[in-house]
Amino acid sequence: MAAALSFLRSPRFRNLEFLLGATLTLVICLAVLFSDQLFPGGADKMDLMARLSPPFRTAAHPLGTDPLGRDVLARVVAGGKISLLVGFVSVAGAAVIGVLMGLISGYYRGICDMVVMRFADVQLALPFILLAITFIAIVGGSLTNTIILLIVSQWVQYARLVRGSVLALREREFIQSARAIGVKDWRIIVQHLLPNLIGPVIVLLTLNVANNILLESSLTFLGLGIDPTIPSWGGMLASGRTYLQVAWWVSVFPGLAILLTVLGLNLLGDWLRDSLDPTGRTSR
Amino acid sequence: MALGVKGIKTAFMAALLAGTAFMATPADAAGKLTISSPQDPGSWDPIDTFLVNWASVGTNIFDGLTYRGPDRKLVPGLAESWTEMDGGKRIRFKLRSGVTFHNGEPFNAAAVKFTFDRLLGEEGAKGPQRSNYVAIDSVEVIDDTTVDFKLKAPDPVLLTKLAGYGAMIVPPKYIQEKGDAFFNVNPVGTGPFKFVSYAPKTGIKLEANPNYWGGAPKLSEVEYRFITEPATAVAELQAGRVDVVLPPTIPIGMVPVIQADPKLTVLSIPGPTVDALRFNTKSGITADPRVRKALIMAVDRAAIVKSILAGQASEIASFQGELSFGYDPALKPLPFDPKGAQALLAQAGVKPGAAVQIDIRGNDATMNEVAQAVAAYLGAVGVVATIKPYETNVLLNDIIPQGKTGAMFQQKWGGWTFDYDNTAYAMYHSGEKWNPYEQDADLDKLLESQRAITDVAERERILKQIAHTVADKALEMPLYNSNAIYGVAKRVKNFPPASDNRPKLTEVTVD
Numbered sequence: 001m002a003a004a005l006s007f008l009r010s011p012r013f014r015n016l017e018f019l020l021g022a023t024l025t026l027v028i029c030l031a032v033l034f035s036d037q038l039f040p041g042g043a044d045k046m047d048l049m050a051r052l053s054p055p056f057r058t059a060a061h062p063l064g065t066d067p068l069g070r071d072v073l074a075r076v077v078a079g080g081k082i083s084l085l086v087g088f089v090s091v092a093g094a095a096v097i098g099v100l101m102g103l104i105s106g107y108y109r110g111i112c113d114m115v116v117m118r119f120a121d122v123q124l125a126l127p128f129i130l131l132a133i134t135f136i137a138i139v140g141g142s143l144t145n146t147i148i149l150l151i152v153s154q155w156v157q158y159a160r161l162v163r164g165s166v167l168a169l170r171e172r173e174f175i176q177s178a179r180a181i182g183v184k185d186w187r188i189i190v191q192h193l194l195p196n197l198i199g200p201v202i203v204l205l206t207l208n209v210a211n212n213i214l215l216e217s218s219l220t221f222l223g224l225g226i227d228p229t230i231p232s233w234g235g236m237l238a239s240g241r242t243y244l245q246v247a248w249w250v251s252v253f254p255g256l257a258i259l260l261t262v263l264g265l266n267l268l269g270d271w272l273r274d275s276l277d278p279t280g281r282t283s284r
Numbered sequence: 285m286a287l288g289v290k291g292i293k294t295a296f297m298a299a300l301l302a303g304t305a306f307m308a309t310p311a312d313a314a315g316k317l318t319i320s321s322p323q324d325p326g327s328w329d330p331i332d333t334f335l336v337n338w339a340s341v342g343t344n345i346f347d348g349l350t351y352r353g354p355d356r357k358l359v360p361g362l363a364e365s366w367t368e369m370d371g372g373k374r375i376r377f378k379l380r381s382g383v384t385f386h387n388g389e390p391f392n393a394a395a396v397k398f399t400f401d402r403l404l405g406e407e408g409a410k411g412p413q414r415s416n417y418v419a420i421d422s423v424e425v426i427d428d429t430t431v432d433f434k435l436k437a438p439d440p441v442l443l444t445k446l447a448g449y450g451a452m453i454v455p456p457k458y459i460q461e462k463g464d465a466f467f468n469v470n471p472v473g474t475g476p477f478k479f480v481s482y483a484p485k486t487g488i489k490l491e492a493n494p495n496y497w498g499g500a501p502k503l504s505e506v507e508y509r510f511i512t513e514p515a516t517a518v519a520e521l522q523a524g525r526v527d528v529v530l531p532p533t534i535p536i537g538m539v540p541v542i543q544a545d546p547k548l549t550v551l552s553i554p555g556p557t558v559d560a561l562r563f564n565t566k567s568g569i570t571a572d573p574r575v576r577k578a579l580i581m582a583v584d585r586a587a588i589v590k591s592i593l594a595g596q597a598s599e600i601a602s603f604q605g606e607l608s609f610g611y612d613p614a615l616k617p618l619p620f621d622p623k624g625a626q627a628l629l630a631q632a633g634v635k636p637g638a639a640v641q642i643d644i645r646g647n648d649a650t651m652n653e654v655a656q657a658v659a660a661y662l663g664a665v666g667v668v669a670t671i672k673p674y675e676t677n678v679l680l681n682d683i684i685p686q687g688k689t690g691a692m693f694q695q696k697w698g699g700w701t702f703d704y705d706n707t708a709y710a711m712y713h714s715g716e717k718w719n720p721y722e723q724d725a726d727l728d729k730l731l732e733s734q735r736a737i738t739d740v741a742e743r744e745r746i747l748k749q750i751a752h753t754v755a756d757k758a759l760e761m762p763l764y765n766s767n768a769i770y771g772v773a774k775r776v777k778n779f780p781p782a783s784d785n786r787p788k789l790t791e792v793t794v795d
Contacts, residue, residue, distance in 0.1 A: 048587050048591040048592070049591065067653050140672070141673060142672075228673065229656050229669070239649070239652060241649075242649050244515075
């Protein structure tokens with residue numbers, strides 16, 4: 001037990017973590033990016049007569065076909081586009097809005113801080129699924145709406161994180177002195193505050209990408225997400241559900257893709273968190 | 285000798301006991317049947333609901349004046365006979381005598397009058413059933429076993445409508461004493477099974493009514509469990525905790541799973557449910573009938589039925605199945621002809637890359653796949669189709685009635701009366717809730733004319749004509765008529781797979 005724990009803290013594991021995380025993420029991202037070149041036109045090619053053919057039998061469909069006779073491998077790879085797009089764009093959007101809000105409310109305090117933080121409290125009190133169902137029911141499900149929903153529900157995390165850091169930093173001498181010699185507010189924020197608090201934000205970013213890929217999958221799974229003709233991992237999982245007992249491969253392979261992507265990103269995020277940890281508790 | 289006498293005595297006693305036991309069997313048979321139903325209607329009052337799954341239970345608790353069994357023939361129910369008078373504007377029913385409700389109340393002409401006064405009055409106005417029976421002007425009691433229905437206008441489907449739903453006869457004294465709210469959750473009828481208990485969202489339990497006028501049921505107990513999740517229902521069936529899974533539950537993809545189980549069987553018969561993708565005939569490229577025809581011809585509907593629906597449905601040419609009154613076998617679907625479709629599209633001036641949106645119910649797994657197949661076929665003739673899944677209630681109550689759909693939208697329809705009028709009037713008559721786009725005076729006239737005709741042959745001719753007109757104008761892409769799929773354990777004998785999802789369990793036995 002103790003040996004296992006000490007291995008988990010050892011630099012060798014740190015390196016393994018990074019290697020595995022980076023490789024998984026890189027391979028998946030590349031495959032997804034070049035899916036059109038890897039499978040030219042393959043993801044949407046329908047062959048109703050070859051529906052639900054099992055995997056590992058033919059070279060044409062190494063992972064079998066889905067209920068419409070489309071190649072599962074091609075769809076899993078192409079489906080990553082939506083999942084990764086939603087994951088990265090929503091996280092980027094939420095981070096930009098959240099960091100901005102956090103900086104403003106933390107630096108200026110006062111009424112600004114009050115409004116933003118009370119708004120954040122209300123937001124945190126709303127369960128995500130309730131928000132999601134209401135939102136999608138009102139504006140309808142689409143790719144953009146899903147991304148907007150994720151941004152709306154997640155910017156708060158960044159805002160709170162950043163505001164906390166800013167509150168501590170703004171009383172530090174280097175900020176005080178910058179202010180004393182008359183540096184403009186926006187310059188203090190961009191040049192002095194931002195670089196000092198971006199570490200934890202980046203960690204949150206990586207972890208949230210994985211989280212959002214899962215959320216997008218569950219939203220699509222619930223039928224609240226996007227057009228079913230566009231392949232996406234959550235959508236494939238949902239459509240394969242009724243066939244689970246007769247054709248497991250329809251839902252198992254997209255499930256595996258989600259698992260590997262999330263695992264890769266989480267490993268990378270963990271490694272990043274430990275590397276950037278300023279207290280040096282787990283430093284190499 | 286003494287021993288012998290004792291022996292004979294014992295044997296005699298045993299025989300006697302066996303005899304009583306044997307005689308008790310037909311009146312009070314043993315056996316419990318557990319049925320999975322996908323929906324809890326919430327109220328068991330016949331006038332409060334239009335849900336098919338109300339009727340699956342209701343048909344075993346209540347009776348109507350007429351009865352329609354699995355063979356879809358109309359036979360006497362609580363009425364022994366009837367005659368039409370005044371050119372169809374008055375129907376006289378001779379009632380069955382000696383029938384009592386489960387609470388002991390007698391069934392008579394007053395109960396019939398009470399039922400319909402209630403349905404057509406204030407209480408009925410709160411529910412969805414009343415509009416089906418508005419042809420009835422009043423019910424007059426002639427004597428204790430005779431009633432007259434006075435009609436505002438002849439209604440050719442009325443006798444069928446009296447066999448189910450809102451027309452189920454309810455006990456007057458019971459409702460007056462206990463109130464409607466109590467009746468909603470403690471139903472009392474004249475049917476083969478008596479209500480025992482109801483747990484909302486969980487199930488309803490019934491027991492045999494040994495005094496049923498149609499002969500005592502062979503089962504002693506029936507329990508309906510509400511299981512919404514198809515996978516759960518099938519798992520319960522496999523585990524033997526449920527004997528019958530009612531439609532619409534079992535997804536087509538799970539049919540092979542049940543078929544492969546030696547203890548189970550699948551009963552699949554044509555039902556009333558039809559699916560079509562209807563067009564926005566008012567605006568966009570689908571306002572042009574040539575484009576609509578091209579889109580229909582571009583899709584291989586037969587291949588979709590054969591593969592995705594795995595033979596659990598049949599292709600349709602108009603928005604009705606073959607069991608429907610008004611079905612014309614001579615009307616054939618447009619052929620699958622992508623080349624012809626492309627030519628028609630070019631003629632109509634539609635450029636390759638034109639976009640159409642298909643609106644579907646998000647929770648309909650089958651339609652989800654079918655729509656994707658349709659989109660792929662349309663893509664092959666240069667029309668780019670996107671699919672928009674909606675929450676079912678949003679699609680039904682907002683998007684379709686308000687005319688906010690895409691170029692195509694899913695319509696699922698299933699009239700338990702199996703009469704094309706029920707479908708066609710709602711779909712094609714101007715100003716109807718389900719018809720947000722099309723306005724055609726000729727079609728309106730046709731639809732109105734058949735409603736006043738009691739001549740069966742003439743009415744059928746007009747209904748067929750309506751179907752042809754709709755097909756000529758290509759108002760929709762007719763897809764398929766789905767089967768009603770029952771999953772049944774082999775220990776259940778004599779189960780009647782009713783196409784209208786109203787299996788009456790009187791003759792059912794279990795091993």
